Amino acid sequence: MAVKAAHLEKYILGDADMNGSVDASDILVISNYYIGNTPEINETAADVTKDGLIDSQDITGIQQIYLNSSNNINRQRIRRK
Ligand SMILES: [Ca+2]
Numbered sequence: 001m002a003v004k005a006a007h008l009e010k011y012i013l014g015d016a017d018m019n020g021s022v023d024a025s026d027i028l029v030i031s032n033y034y035i036g037n038t039p040e041i042n043e044t045a046a047d048v049t050k051d052g053l054i055d056s057q058d059i060t061g062i063q064q065i066y067l068n069s070s071n072n073i074n075r076q077r078i079r080r081k
Pocket residue numbers: 014015016017018019020021022023025026
């Protein structure tokens with residue numbers, strides 16, 4: 001597992017695009033990376049499973065982090081008529 005020193009600085013796990021929060025843009029950027037494009041990502045933050053690889057499990061992991069955080073903030077009850 002090659003981790004560059006710059007990647008050992010402070011980061012939020014899942015914040016692949018380093019904009020300070022885990023949101024839909026991180027899912028987009030890691031998906032892009034996974035299919036072979038080369039967006040600027042923080043590989044350490046993107047590797048949420050911490051196995052040294054960026055793969056589909058990390059995409060799922062970031063989705064989980066994002067969905068959990070948005071559930072906590074925006075949780076609303078749906079009213080049925
Ligand atoms: Ca982000």
